[in-house]
Amino acid sequence: MKYIIAVIRPEKLDEVKEALREIDVSRMTVTEVQGYGRQRGYLDETMGIDKGIRFVRKVKLEIAVNDEFVEPTINTLLKVARSEDGRIGDGKIFILPLEEVIRIRTGERGREAI
Numbered sequence: 001m002k003y004i005i006a007v008i009r010p011e012k013l014d015e016v017k018e019a020l021r022e023i024d025v026s027r028m029t030v031t032e033v034q035g036y037g038r039q040r041g042y043l044d045e046t047m048g049i050d051k052g053i054r055f056v057r058k059v060k061l062e063i064a065v066n067d068e069f070v071e072p073t074i075n076t077l078l079k080v081a082r083s084e085d086g087r088i089g090d091g092k093i094f095i096l097p098l099e100e101v102i103r104i105r106t107g108e109r110g111r112e113a114i
Helices: 010-022 067-081
Strands: 002-008 029-035 042-046 049-054 056-065 091-097
Touching: 002 010, 002 067, 010 029, 010 056, 010 067, 056 067, 067 091
Parallel strands: none
Antiparallel strands: 002 056, 002 091, 029 056, 042 049
């Protein structure tokens, strides 16, 4: 089992969600987040006053998958979340080992709980 965290552009969310559903990945948590990476945010200058670097709006997807869904999920995210010209700020994918999952309602554990 793996825990996949993807940080993507907000405008890509619906397209990514639909593409993941097509490969049978339909359980995820989505959070609106702010941050910056290589682009270091953007400078906000209003009326000649430098207000410094601002965070960029992103969407964070958290997806727990069984091993056979890891590569299809990654490939789908790479294909759909990337902008046409592959711009800085398209996002990141983090893949972490997932030691255990427990469904609270039934007490199921592991693969069945995902």
